[in-house]
Amino acid sequence: MSQLSKMLENITSNLKKVHDEINSCLQRAERSQNDLTLLCVSKTKPISQIIEAYNAGERHFGESYISEAKDKIPQIKEMGYKDIVWHFIGPIQSNKTKHIAELFDIVESVDRLKVAQRLSDQRPKNLPPLKVLIQVNISNEEQKSGCSYADLDVLINEVQNLPQLELCGLMGVAEDTADKEIIDKSFVKLHETFNSLKQKLPHFDILSIGMTHDMDLAIKEGSTEIRIGTAIFGARNYGKL
Numbered sequence: 001m002s003q004l005s006k007m008l009e010n011i012t013s014n015l016k017k018v019h020d021e022i023n024s025c026l027q028r029a030e031r032s033q034n035d036l037t038l039l040c041v042s043k044t045k046p047i048s049q050i051i052e053a054y055n056a057g058e059r060h061f062g063e064s065y066i067s068e069a070k071d072k073i074p075q076i077k078e079m080g081y082k083d084i085v086w087h088f089i090g091p092i093q094s095n096k097t098k099h100i101a102e103l104f105d106i107v108e109s110v111d112r113l114k115v116a117q118r119l120s121d122q123r124p125k126n127l128p129p130l131k132v133l134i135q136v137n138i139s140n141e142e143q144k145s146g147c148s149y150a151d152l153d154v155l156i157n158e159v160q161n162l163p164q165l166e167l168c169g170l171m172g173v174a175e176d177t178a179d180k181e182i183i184d185k186s187f188v189k190l191h192e193t194f195n196s197l198k199q200k201l202p203h204f205d206i207l208s209i210g211m212t213h214d215m216d217l218a219i220k221e222g223s224t225e226i227r228i229g230t231a232i233f234g235a236r237n238y239g240k241l
């Protein structure tokens with residue numbers, strides 16, 4: 001078997017393992033199946049691997065770097081794969097918002113008004129409103145992106161008033177720690193915040209928590225979308241970027 005076909009076969013079998021794991025996590029949490037979106041995080045990965053995951057049935061893909069996404073997404077669309085939902089999940093520099101507003105369907109990493117305003121202004125009028133999640137800093141690490149809990153209500157009010165955005169929920173990235181209790185606590189707090197906002201806001205139904213190493217905790221704590229890269233595509237090589 002060639003190196004390439006071996007790699008492709010791995011993606012299909014990796015996806016099967018991830019879905020098996022998701023289903024057993026849902027079962028343990030006594031949640032219904034089909035209750036969770038798998039976002040395939042394809043940053044740094046080539047188009048061929050995205051197509052392989054597509055052919056295995058996946059439709060949600062996440063990218064973090066605009067320089068990379070603005071090459072890959074138009075090419076994949078031109079190849080005829082038009083029903084992919086593209087999620088932007090990386091830190092947002094305000095001078096890159098135009099590409100994000102043009103290329104993506106959902107932006108999960110909105111964390112300040114300036115970025116939200118620019119995304120709304122720059123969303124092409126022929127496209128539906130851009131779906132956005134607010135990224136909350138749940139890790140107490142100063143350098144991490146995300147809106148603080150203290151600033152969340154104000155930002156939500158502001159985002160709701162922007163005409164070309166549709167606020168759909170919250171996103172969080174847990175602290176990078178082996179201490180599961182710390183991660184669990186941060187997910188519980190975000191889930192509670194999400195639930196109370198959901199009572200008041202229309203279209204507010206996405207809680208994006210959980211990555212390769214903490215998806216079990218995230219599913220237990222109410223995640224509606226997990227963002228998985230490594231378990232599907234293998235380790236990332238940042239050398240080429």
Ligand SMILES: *Cc1c(COP(=O)(O)O)cnc(C)c1O
Pocket residue numbers: 041043064089090173211212213227228229230231
């Ligand atoms: C890269 C990335 C992921 C995927 O992480 P894995 O550990 O590879 O599953 C998820 N969320 C965000 C915000 C990311 O940047």
